[in-house]
Amino acid sequence: MLSSSARRGAAVLLSAAVLTTLSACGAAPDQKSGGAGGAKNAVQPGAATSVADFGSLEALAAAAQKEGELNVIALPPDWANYGEIIKAFEAKYKIKVNSENPDASSSDEIAAVKSRKGQNRAPDVLDLGIAFARSGAAENLFAPYKVTAWDKIPAAQKDADGRWTNDYGGYVSIGCDAARIPTCPQTFADLLKPEYKGKVALNGNPTKSGSAFGGVYAAALANKGSFADIQPGIDFFGQLKKSGNFIPVESTPATVEKGETPISIDWDYLNAGYADQFKGKGVDWKVAVPTDGVYAQYYSQAINKDAPHPAAARLWLEFLYGAEGQNLWLKGYARPVLLPGMTQDGTADQAAVAKLPQVQGTPAFPASEELDKAKATLAEKWDKALS
């Protein structure tokens, strides 16, 4: 068990480092990098709140190219097509993207921002779970920036000041291996059927994994719960566990391929990706968004307030929220935040849209307080319901 204890040690050391940085009241070093764009509106890149502050997108691109690099963190190449997005950005703007720790969690991202304040290695942009986007904004860690497409993003999916903006997301879905399961479940109610004994898994522990948390939230909505009341979802999984249907193993591509988790509750973009990945490997992966528990969640994009490459960070956002970036997410089965508008004006990649799992209606999102309450309930009750 050397590896795990070493990892735990590293976590402790890391947190220690974070603490020392926090307690040492170091003054934030000044931003380097000179002015960009025309002389008239020569705003420091770090203070720019929209592309207008640079004059034009070309001026922003020029300023970003002068910086030459972009630090990103926690972007797995096989997640929502991030691998291709990074390559496309590098090719288009000739800016080198330094991708650090692709499998990091949202709290790792926040820790990196805090512990490397003022360093050249600090992440420039962040892709965060919504709870961390909100808490990070409250801690004043992000730079306000409104992308060109700002007005087309629904108000519920962005911070009014532009400190974070939803980028892409998906629905809680039920993936199912049709090669092993005669009839695939379509709803949460279906999952309780005795024929699914020992077959239903989440992709992690909901007190840690965002998608598993979404699964419990969706199950709550399917069982007369609400955004403020997640308890019915916890009870639902308690019931699943009691009936023997639920298996606590975390579903991963490996367990899916092996057939150990023939039914897996996960984001639809990940489940849809598995379908491609396992075609021809004896796994016939079908994806259904349960009609009784529709829950969508979006990740949020934010710029580090002390980004070492402030112009490149802003250019990255403009790229992501342009048609090209949005369609690249779409290609990875994720639903980009601008998708509704792009479907209407015809800029969305129709072939990719057609491949998305079908969903009725528009998604609703919990308010901050509701989310906090649900998390507190979950942290308190989940273990007990499942053990």
Added chain:
Amino acid sequence: MSSTTDPRAADGTRRRRRGPRTWLATLPLLTFTGLCFGIPLGAMAYGAVTRTDPASGATQATGEHLARSLQGPYLASLVGSVQLSALTALVGGVLGVVIAQAVVTSRSAGLRSATLTASGVLANFGGVPLAFAFIATVGISGVVTQLADLTDLGWNLYSFTGLTVVYLYFLIPLMVLVIAPALDGLRPQWREAAQSSGATGRQFWLHVGLPVLAPSLLGGFVLLFGTAFAAHATAAALVGGSVPLVTLKIADALSGNVLTGQENVALALGLDMILIAGLVMAVYLPLQRRSARWLR
């Protein structure tokens, strides 16, 4: 732990006999310990008893995190970890000694080196690969489960029992590794002497073998307990939140995508873990000192 911090204070008479400046030689070790364990420990303790307001940045002392780490699901996870570690250390310790004794007393040098080499490998085989090996073998759709109908016999890998078996997979080899040298140290002459004095095998073990081995056995138990107590990745991949374990709770609070602002509770839990490890050591050290003289 605490006895190493100030060697002059502890047991002064014996040390003085060895010379007054002996402790100087331990200075590099003490410096190392202070830097690599002291600073993180201090930071951890500091974080566990303070709270920083995210908006204003003001820090104040509070007992809130420690209190929370000893309540509700956090307490349950501490208890769960201690139970699992104690059980696996006990079972692993006993089985490890039996296997090691069999290997040591066998005349086959090949068996001996094969066992020790295999133990060295297996004792370090953990984490997610181990978890997946078990899933593929004795998980619900595992090969052996299917062949032997284990599910009908009540077998479930994703439970406390399942986790115990998985832990034993690396704890037993670890025990074999640490106890084999001690068993070698049990001189055959002692046994011959006991036999020629008319002692039975049972009497020999009860009055000679076990007392002499006691410090090594205890040391092995403490090592196994600590290894099981600190294990994380295997359990995380296998049982998620359904078997409450403190390391899983710390990971949830420290590096997750769901809970925010729980870092200090995680630090408090870490402190609790150190405390428990310290208590186990505190039982072990005096006993060890008492019986160590036999092996001089």
